[in-house]
Amino acid sequence: MKLSLFSMWAAALLLTFSSECVSGKQCVCELKNAVRPFPTAQLDNIHTAASECNTSITSKQMLEVDVLKLGLQRRLEQLEESVAVLEREDDGELYGAVSLRIIELELAEVLELMAKLNRTISSHRQLSNNTAAKLHSLVEEMQELEEFDHMQVVKKQQENQRMRRDLDNCQHQLHSTAEPPTPPPGNCPQGQLVNVSGPRTYTLTQYGTSYSFGAWGKDPNPSPGKEQVYWLVALTSSNIFSNYIREYNSLSTIIVGVGPTDTTIAPSNPTTNTIQGPNVVMYGDAVYYNCYNSPSVCRFNMTSRTVTNVALPLNSGYGNKFPFGHMDGTYTHTDMDFATDESGVWVIYSSPENFGNIIISEVLAGSPPVLGRSWRTSLHKRTVTNTFMVCGVLYATRFLNKETEEIFYSFDTETSTESYRLRIHIKKMQPNIQSLNYNPGDRMLYMYSDAHILSYEAVFQ
Incomplete structure (x- = not known):
């Protein structure tokens, strides 16, 4: 990406020369840039924003909601089982009191899990919205920078990458055999x-x-x-x-x-x-x-x-x-x-x-x-x-x-x-x-x- 943008920047330096020589005096050359200067600061901002996107979402975060849902399901099943035990054992004295205390503890754990699940979902939703907006902005800025690719270096590189990817896929399908599915542990x-x-x-x-x-x-x-x-x-x-x-x-x-x-x-x-x-x-x-x-x-x-x-x-x-x-x-x-x-x-x-x-x-x-x-x-x-x-x-x-x-x-x-x-x-x-x-x-x-x-x-x- 850096090489392509550097090529884009170099191609943007389209220069025009004009010279003037006055008799008996030293010749003077004037250098003029035919286009506006390349926005290197904007490129640095894009690179920083892309790095932040890569570090803000981790594989562990992707599993958090699934793990919490599974834990909540198991706790609800256990709570239901404990209530059934209370109904069978409740003699109004020791057994019933102990079973009721266990149910109170399990219910507190269920409520805690639900609160944590809601907080996690809300946090992930906010992170998703922020990341989507940032990516949309990055795409627009990159499209603006492509205007400086007067020699179409980036465009040709993109075409070459697509052709290379298609060729690799064809070769893989031609020579490879399907692997058997790997069972989970x-x-x-x-x-x-x-x-x-x-x-x-x-x-x-x-x-x-x-x-x-x-x-x-x-x-x-x-x-x-x-x-x-x-x-x-x-x-x-x-x-x-x-x-x-x-x-x-x-x-x-x-x-x-x-x-x-x-x-x-x-x-x-x-x-x-x-x-x-x-x-x-x-x-x-x-x-x-x-x-x-x-x-x-x-x-x-x-x-x-x-x-x-x-x-x-x-x-x-x-x-x-x-x-x-x-x-x-x-x-x-x-x-x-x-x-x-x-x-x-x-x-x-x-x-x-x-x-x-x-x-x-x-x-x-x-x-x-x-x-x-x-x-x-x-x-x-x-x-x-x-x-x-x-x-x-x-x-x-x-x-x-x-x-x-x-x-x-x-x-x-x-x-x-x-x-x-x-x-x-x-x-x-x-x-x-x-x-x-x-x-x-x-x-x-x-x-x-x-x-x-x-x-x-x-x-x-």
């Missing part, structure tokens, strides 16, 4: 994970601060009648072992810590079939966990009260050989992490053969369970604080500071592609994360953090 119908908001829930468990390691959540594939049930596993022995699962009928009851139902896996703790490590999940009314002192996947059927298992590949890590961790320490006995998503259950682990890097394996439901396909990654397990799965994509977190955890890595099992470029931050209320799991049913992340239970909303593009 994990073929997620809701799109790609772009943010995590919250926490929506934050409270101590019924145990208080006694047990800092554990896990909690909802069954993504519950049996009939247990759609609103929440489960909790606290490691009650040395932050390593547990021998029972605690269930609550609703979010209100788990927050208050009343009315739980306990289901015992083993008669003592620790012993055969004891839960080892905090990374536990429930799927299809069965609990999946690391079998006691063994590199095996245990499956506890909540209905029949029976345990079956399947061994991981030879030399897979267990017994605190490949735990999660960060610079300040490790999370003990987190060699095996379990995750749920839209397709079922996964186990995340490591082995010396993969140099301590993470391995992902499908866990096929059944009694006993069966290991399905496996994928090897380049991500070393000790550099990660936790993992979870969404639509067949593994996401890994790392410790930034006591207030912030970062989702920095992803591995897509559909395409076997991995990325270290994610920058999704999670606001923490406690320094450490002992377990983290995604529930595709409500699109929430359930976190166990230093004896506290928290939930976060997963936001998709």
Whole structure:
């Protein structure tokens, strides 16, 4: 653009000469410019205005409204669900009061989201109007400057560019073959994970601060009648072992810590079939966990009260050989992490053969369970604080500071592609994360953090 305008400016200097020579005196030449001078100041103003337009609109701004709309939709759905819970549980006393308080908090979040959405839309509308007016003015000024192109340099360059572009398109269509469509990561119908908001829930468990390691959540594939049930596993022995699962009928009851139902896996703790490590999940009314002192996947059927298992590949890590961790320490006995998503259950682990890097394996439901396909990654397990799965994509977190955890890595099992470029931050209320799991049913992340239970909303593009 600068070269074209310089050529336009140079072409505008059409000069006329006149000379006069008086006898016996020195000859004098007079130089006259045949046209008005080129407006360089106007050109500088156009360049400045164009730069401002390029920096005033970013890709992040383009996504703001969509992300806010999706968040508002999810909050309204959750509010509707909480109202239904209140209608079922309202006894005029404790349960009803807690449920009503939850609804008040959720309603405040909805109103806050709506206000933010309105402000964002208004800001974008004003920005769009201002930018459109500025662009219209720039086009008019550029058309005025074309009057100085007496040699038609700019016009010829524009024609050449059009011809070159048409020729490139023809060559591309002649020699290229159509590429297959690229599926979104994990073929997620809701799109790609772009943010995590919250926490929506934050409270101590019924145990208080006694047990800092554990896990909690909802069954993504519950049996009939247990759609609103929440489960909790606290490691009650040395932050390593547990021998029972605690269930609550609703979010209100788990927050208050009343009315739980306990289901015992083993008669003592620790012993055969004891839960080892905090990374536990429930799927299809069965609990999946690391079998006691063994590199095996245990499956506890909540209905029949029976345990079956399947061994991981030879030399897979267990017994605190490949735990999660960060610079300040490790999370003990987190060699095996379990995750749920839209397709079922996964186990995340490591082995010396993969140099301590993470391995992902499908866990096929059944009694006993069966290991399905496996994928090897380049991500070393000790550099990660936790993992979870969404639509067949593994996401890994790392410790930034006591207030912030970062989702920095992803591995897509559909395409076997991995990325270290994610920058999704999670606001923490406690320094450490002992377990983290995604529930595709409500699109929430359930976190166990230093004896506290928290939930976060997963936001998709």
